Amino acid sequence: xxxxxxxxxxxxTKITLALNLDGRGGSNxxxxxxxxxxxxxxxxxxxxxxxxIKCRGDMHxxxxxxxxxxxxxxxxxxxxxxxDRRGIxxxxxxxxxxxxxxxxxxxxxxxxxxxxxxxxxxxxxxGEFDTALVKEFMMxxxxxxxxxxxLRQLAGEDSHHIIEAAFKALARAIRIAVALESGYxxxxxxxxxxxx
Ligand SMILES: [Mn+2]
Numbered sequence: 001x002x003x004x005x006x007x008x009x010x011x012x013t014k015i016t017l018a019l020n021l022d023g024r025g026g027s028n029x030x031x032x033x034x035x036x037x038x039x040x041x042x043x044x045x046x047x048x049x050x051x052x053i054k055c056r057g058d059m060h061x062x063x064x065x066x067x068x069x070x071x072x073x074x075x076x077x078x079x080x081x082x083x084d085r086r087g088i089x090x091x092x093x094x095x096x097x098x099x100x101x102x103x104x105x106x107x108x109x110x111x112x113x114x115x116x117x118x119x120x121x122x123x124x125x126x127g128e129f130d131t132a133l134v135k136e137f138m139m140x141x142x143x144x145x146x147x148x149x150x151l152r153q154l155a156g157e158d159s160h161h162i163i164e165a166a167f168k169a170l171a172r173a174i175r176i177a178v179a180l181e182s183g184y185x186x187x188x189x190x191x192x193x194x195x196x
Contacts, residue, residue, distance in 0.1 A: 001020070001022075002020070002021040002022055002081045002082065002083075002178075003018070003019060003020045003021070003081055004017075004018070004019050004076075004077040004078075004080035004081040005017070005018040005019075005077075006018075006073050006076055006077050006080070008069065008072070008073050010069065012057060012058050012065040012069065013055055013056070013057035013058070013065050013066055013069040013070075014055070014056045014057070015053070015054070015055045015057075015069055015070060015073050016052075016053070016054045016055075017051075017052065017053045017054075017070070017073045017074060017077055018050075018051070018052040018053075018077075019049060019050070019051055019074070019077040019078065019081055020049060020050035020051075020081075021049060021078070021081050021082070021178050023044075023048060023049045023050025023051070024048060024050060025044055025045040025046070025047070025048045025049065025050070026044070026050050026051075027040065027041050027044035027045065027049075027050070027051045027052065027053075028051075028052045028053075029041050029044070029051065029052070029053045030053065030054050030055070031053060031055040031057070031066055031070060032055055032056060032057055032059045032066060033057075033059060033063045033066055033067070033128075033129065034127065034128075034129075035063075035126055035127050035128070035129035036063065036066065036067060036070070036129065038164075039163065039164065039167045040053060040070070040167075042164065042167060042168055042171070043167045043168070043170065043171045044171070045171075046168045046171040046172055046175075047171035047172065047174055047175045048175055049171075049175075053070060053074075055069070055070055057069065062130060063128070063129055063130060063133060064130070064133060064136065067133040067136055067137050068133075068136050068137065068140045069140075070137075071136070071137040071138070071139075071140035071141040071144075072140045072141075072143075072144050073144075074141055074144075074145075075140065075141040075142065075143065075144030075145035075146075075147075076144040076145075078145045078147075078174075078178070079144060079145050079146055079196075082109065082178060084188060084194075084195070084196055085109060085111075085188055085189065085190075085195040085196060086185070086186065086187065086188050087180045087181060087184060087185040087186065087187065087189075088109060088177065088178055088179065088180060088181065088189060089176060089177055089178070089179050089180075089181045089189070090108065090109050090110075090177055090189040090190075090195075091106075091107065091108055091109075091176075091177055092106070092107045092172070092173040092174060092175065092176030092177030092178075092179075093105065093106035093107065093173050093176070094169045094172035094173045094176070095154065095169070096165050096168050096169035096172060097165065098161045098162075098164050098165035098168065099158070099161050100155060100156060100157050100158065100161065101153070101155060101156030101157070101158065101161035101162045101164075101165040102153070102154040102155040102156065102165065103119070103151060103152065103153055103154065103156070103162065103165035103166045103168075103169045104150070104151070104152040104154060104169065105149070105150070105151055105166065105169035105170045105172070105173040106148075106149075106150040106173060107147055107148065107149055107150075107170070107173040107174055107176075107177045108147060108148040108177070109145070109146065109147045109177050109178070109195070110146065110147060110148055110195065111146040111194075111195040111196055112146060112147075112148065113139075113142040113143040113144075113145075113146060113147070113148075114142060114148040114149070115135075115138050115139050115142045115148075115149050115150075115151075116148075116149070116150035116151065116152075117135050117138060117139075117151055118150070118151050118152040118153055119134060119135070119151055119153045119162060119163075119166055120153055120156075121134065121159045121162055121163065122157065122159055122162075123159045126159050126160050126163065131159055131163065134163055134166065138151065138170075146195075146196070147177075149170065151166050151169070151170070153166075
């Protein structure tokens with residue numbers, strides 16, 4: 001089973017997260033931040049992951065620690081669930097429309113963190129959520145997952161649509177990358193013979 005359950009407690013956030021890579025897209029998300037709940041729920045749905053997250057963070061400050069720390073734990077959960085990366089496709093990409101927004105996500109589960117961030121979100125806030133936190137999320141997630149994540153905004157005017165397209169595109173790209181490649185289940189997909 002490609003699953004992981006992680007608990008991480010700091011003075012800023014207390015997080016419990018359970019991930020199943022081979023799920024059905026079901027989720028139970030309670031981060032304390034409504035917009036983040038919305039993004040993580042659709043990330044699970046469109047990635048066909050099962051994802052449960054419970055976070056109690058210092059939302060009286062803002063959503064910064066909650067967003068960053070959830071990304072840290074989510075990336076770690078992917079890394080653990082993937083183990084030595086044996087048999088996976090490794091690469092995935094998706095160009096995903098959401099109304100007028102069009103976002104490309106490309107992922108390489110390389111063992112190395114890297115973010116190419118090309119979203120230009122026109123407003124500072126979506127509801128109470130600070131849109132600069134999308135980049136913070138991607139950087140933390142890339143770091144603990146050990147993956148290159150590239151996002152390019154090909155079109156878009158509405159901040160909510162742009163961010164939602166990015167999370168959906170990322171989910172679909174990761175779904176492709178973590179899939180087991182038929183006929184290569186015993187191979188670590190690197191000429192180095194190791195990824196982790
Ligand atoms: Mn929405």
